Amino acid sequence: MADLRPAAIMGGNRIPFARANGPYARASNQDMLTAALDGLVARFGLQNARLGEVAAGAVLKHSRDFNLTREAVLGARLSPWTPAYDVQQACGTGLETTIHVANKIALGQIESGIAAGVDTASDAPIAVNEDLRRVLLQVNRAKSLPQRLALLRKLRPTQVIPETPRNAEPRTGMSMGEHAAITAREWGITREEQDQFAVSSHLHLAAAWKRGFFDDLVTPYLGLQQDQNMRPDASMESLARLKPVFGKDGTATMTAGNSTPLSDGASAVLLSTDEWANERRLPILTHLIDAETAAVDYVHGGEGLLMAPVYAVPRLLERNKLALQDFDFYEIHEAFASTVLATLKAWEDPSYCKEHLGLSKPLGPIDRARLNVNGSSLAVGHPFAATGGRIVTTLAKLLAQKGSGRGLISICAAGGQGVVAILEAA
Amino acid sequence: MKLKIPGVPSPTRLRRYAPGQPLVDGPVLVGGAPGGKLRDPICEILGRAGASVGESPSAVAEPSRWSAIIFDATGITDIAGLLALHAFTAPAFRNLRPSGRLIVLGTPPEDCPQPKAAAAQRALDGFIRSAGKEARLGSTANLIDIAGGAEDAIESTLRFFLSGRSAYISGQVIRLTPATPMPTPDWDHPLRDRVAVVTGAARGIGAAIAETLSRDGAQVIVLDVPAQGAALAEVANSVGAIAFQIDITAEDAPARLATYLKDRYGAVDVFVHNAGITRDRSLVNMPAEQWSSVLAVNLGAQLRINEALLDQNVLRPGGRVICISSTSGIAGNRGQTNYAASKAGIIGMVQALAPVMAKGDMTINAVAPGFIETAMTKAMPFATREIGRRINSLNQGGLPVDVAETVAWLGQPGTAGVNGQVIRVCGQSILGA
Secondary structure, eight states, X not given: OOOOOOOEEEEEEXXXXXXXXXXXXXXXXXXXXXXHHHHHHHXXXXXXXXXXXXXXXXXXXXXXXXXXXXXXXXXXXXXXXXXXXXXXXXXXXXXXXXXXXXXHHHTTSOSEEEEEEEEOSSSOOOBOOHHHHHHXXXXXXXXXXXXXXXXXXXXXXXXXXXXXXOSBOTTTOOBHHHXXXXXXXXXXXXXXXXXXXXXXXXXXXXXXHHTTTTTXXXXXXXXXXXXXXXXXXXXXXXXXXXXXXXXXXXXXXXXXXXXXXXXXXXXXXXXXXXXXXXXXXXXXXXXXXXXXXXXXXXXXXXXXXXXXXXXXXXXXXXXXXXXXXXXXXXXXXXXBHHHHHHHHHHHHOHXXXXXXXXXXXXXXXXXXXXXXXXOOHHHHOBOGGXXXXXHHHHHHHHHHHHTSOEEEEEEEETTTEEEEEEEEEO | OOOOOTTSOOOOOOOOOOTTOOSOSSOEEEEEOTTOOOXXXXXXXXXXXXXXXXXXXXXXXXXXXXXXXXXXXXXXXXXXXXXXHHHHHHXXXXXXXXXXXXEEEEOOGGGOOSXXXXXXXHHHHHHHHHHHHHOOTTOEEEEEEEOTTOGGGOHHHHHHHHSGGGTTOOSEEEEEOSOOOOOOSOTTSTTTTOEEEESSOSSHHHXXXXXXXXXXXXXXXXXXXXXXXXXXHHHHHHHTOEEEEOOTTSTTHHHHHHHHHHHHHSSEEEEEEOOOOOOOBOGGGOOHHHHHHHHIIIIIHHHHHHHHHHXXXXXXXXXXXXXXXXXXXXXXXXXXXXXXHHHHHHHHHHHHHHHHHHHTTOEEEEEEEOSBOSHHHHTSOHHHHHHHHHSBTTSSOBOHHHHHHHHHHHHSTXXXXXXXXXXXXXXXXXXXX
């Protein structure tokens, strides 16, 4: 086996993120993923290029999209000889595809690849009623007409009610917001803290757009030129007017303003070996140094649903002999403002770090001025599988602009999972 | 677009270039006045291009005999010498094929120390402009003035004016100055291995320029404002170019652009300033911001980018800068005081920068399109549009590709002798003639 060679990240492309049932309401996952890939092709001159692979995925996915990524590649301007596959790890999907492609590059199995993700909450799959489905499958298996007729007599009017996807955990029946509200209460995260955090996300994002930071990261799509959810005029006053939507009355702190909205969008990241990039004179922004995935047992009450990154990060730091403070930028996915705040509090808490993470001393605080400096999901929106690619390219460009240093990415995901990674300036 | 109006002749379909097309579609008649030294080089060029050459004009009518008439008038030094021009072209002119070419090669009048020689050479100017107006069926007439020492630099220009690439240029005078052209190994892909940048490339003329430069072999980088990014990516992907979204009027745009081009390509060979906007209003009704935004996009950005290109050595030796001006900038246009000012300013910039560019073996030129069929002209009122189309010698509007072909010719490594000029692509429009 060849020596390990950290994968280079040259940049990426995404379409502006839209609010669900907004400008992308009629766009499918395949449409948006193809658009994100084509924008990347245009930016890097990859027309008809055969890459090592394209890995992508979606969280909300139609059954007909069993080969979503490959179909998008065939529809995009890449060479149709480029292999592709789907990955699905809830909100971790976009970062997980990046890790997949980077690992294959590091191992010398491929020279180049694209990691991507897409999601639509507008064009969500609606499934046939489960009872109806069972009857229809039995009819299909039946051998004679009388048997079929007997089965068809079992059909009931209630079976026309379709199954729509819910943003809820199958094992607890609780929505992600309700889970997050429990964690917020446990850690004593106040409404003011959360609103303040959301305001800064919007203001940071608006400032980044204003100074052209996204000029070479985003390609407009279907008439949308900037992230639709962004509120450049967000303020504590405007957020204070919102009623809590998650948690119990009285103690509830989480509103639509400090939670991410349902969103539509797609993103893609270009990775390769240093040699592949150099041959094409593509400047390398960063290298992906290492990554870690963790899961927590949120079902039996051991831990909060979105707390897995809290466990993944110390393992990643330990392996790389780094302290939490050794980073120039932190990109912590803002599923909810309270999630980020609880994560940071957990790392600062000596007894929690000792009992839950097995650490002799806490990871300690981070410099908040280095956290999500260009805004994150609260302002940008969060099309589940597209968030990872957005964060990777944003951080890669931040590090390239700085010219040195490293950044930490932390993304929580449904099912009690977390994906984290380290990027280093090239 | 091809509306027939009773009593108005319908325009001839112009012979335009398509890949693989021969340089000319019939024999070329070559002649000259005594003292001219260009007949042999011309015949060599025609021979290399596979064109057959005729030497004597037929006295009888033979319609569609000649694809082109080339007359070397460089040796003419007095009025008597002009008689040879008349004797040669008069009988042959009626025998031009449709989309035929009359090309006269002259000596720049200012290079003639004798007043009678200068007068005779300047006479060619009036001759060619009138011939352009008399030309029928899509034929054109152009004069190429060749300064002493520029004789070796004629091939790319002669080929351009013979070919379908110059379909919409007529009645123009082009000046070749002494320069050492870089070799062109493949005339079907004269821009092979050249790196070219086009601003304002998401649509219209800019998109056509990107397509044409790419067709001629260049690696093209297309630029437009981020808001036009979707269309820009489509152009890039359809012509095999690279998209770079940037607002060229931004404070840091020249520096960002220079850094990007140096990082990605080391340096570039061709830079096409095409981006432009219109904000039409009569002078008395024009708000200051409409005035300023047009000047900022159309002229200010070009000045600042050129400065960065030169200061930071972004252009390779042999570099070509091509700036899209407009006949509005030459003739003026009602409601366009801001636009015409910006487009005239471009000509001033080109003329001032030409000697600076020449020192680095580079050139800078302006292309001034006349009435070109685009989304912009489609939005004009019917009568205005129809008049705009018709008031030129070719009796029709030009196409974006006509501007693009002119840009591609100026971008060629062989077009070293054309510098500091304004090439009008207007079908010899009567405006500003």
